[in-house]
Amino acid sequence: EAQVTQNPRYLITVTGKKLTVTCSQNMNHEYMSWYRQDPGLGLRQIYYSMNVEVTDKGDVPEGYKVSRKEKRNFPLILESPSPNQTSLYFCASSLSVPTYNEQFFGPGTRLTVL
Amino acid sequence: KNQVEQSPQSLIILEGKNCTLQCNYTVSPFSNLRWYKQDTGRGPVSLTIMTFSENTKSNGRYTATLDADTKQSSLHITASQLSDSASYICVVSANTGGFKTIFGAGTRLFVKA
Numbered sequence: 076e077a078q079v080t081q082n083p084r085y086l087i088t089v090t091g092k093k094l095t096v097t098c099s100q101n102m103n104h105e106y107m108s109w110y111r112q113d114p115g116l117g118l119r120q121i122y123y124s125m126n127v128e129v130t131d132k133g134d135v136p137e138g139y140k141v142s143r144k145e146k147r148n149f150p151l152i153l154e155s156p157s158p159n160q161t162s163l164y165f166c167a168s169s170l171s172v173p174t175y176n177e178q179f180f181g182p183g184t185r186l187t188v189l
Numbered sequence: 190k191n192q193v194e195q196s197p198q199s200l201i202i203l204e205g206k207n208c209t210l211q212c213n214y215t216v217s218p219f220s221n222l223r224w225y226k227q228d229t230g231r232g233p234v235s236l237t238i239m240t241f242s243e244n245t246k247s248n249g250r251y252t253a254t255l256d257a258d259t260k261q262s263s264l265h266i267t268a269s270q271l272s273d274s275a276s277y278i279c280v281v282s283a284n285t286g287g288f289k290t291i292f293g294a295g296t297r298l299f300v301k302a
Contacts, residue, residue, distance in 0.1 A: 117292030180232025
């Protein structure tokens with residue numbers, strides 16, 4: 076089954092404790108992206124990757140890091156999480172840039188930073 | 190500034206009734222507009238996509254319209270079902286060098302029995 080998977084689905088952590096949220100897709104998509112979704116706001120892009128070893132900042136990259144060492148994986152790293160990073164996070168992938176291609180979203184990761 | 194605004198924020202309707210959700214955008218230069226459905230606890234799933242030259246697109250009981258002149262789109266749901274309860278998100282893409290995609294905040298639809 077073609078899908079985007081994220082782990083963990085739920086995470087509660089404390090300020091300053093490094094964490095990684097994994098994302099994997101099995102559709103051989105070139106483009107992958109991370110979004111955060113907060114109440115009353117549209118999804119906001121954190122980082123995106125056009126292909127392996129090619130990553131770039133989205134609209135809200137502060138406090139986040141990513142890497143794209145393999146085509147299928149695109150982990151999101153929070154080096155020192157803070158309470159304002161409490162949010163619902165979505166990983167998405169598409170064949171190429173989402174301007175022209177449908178994005179497929181993962182199930183989401185709900186992160187709480189205390 | 191590129192923006193996508195949706196209305197209403199939330200809507201409650203009875204099962205079997207029709208409803209229409211609105212999306213206004215200021216994204217330029219316009220490339221395409223998608224409507225996504227997001228069930229609670231799930232990621233968004235694409236319903237329809239329309240380019241500049243298309244003014245209507247259907248997907249089962251969902252019909253999207255686009256007026257590129259007034260920069261407005263609507264999503265009409267016919268004969269609503271309980272499973273239509275979800276958030277509906279309007280997403281507009283710009284044809285710029287940065288390939289910008291802007292998400293609306295969504296309309297939360299509740300269908301009651």
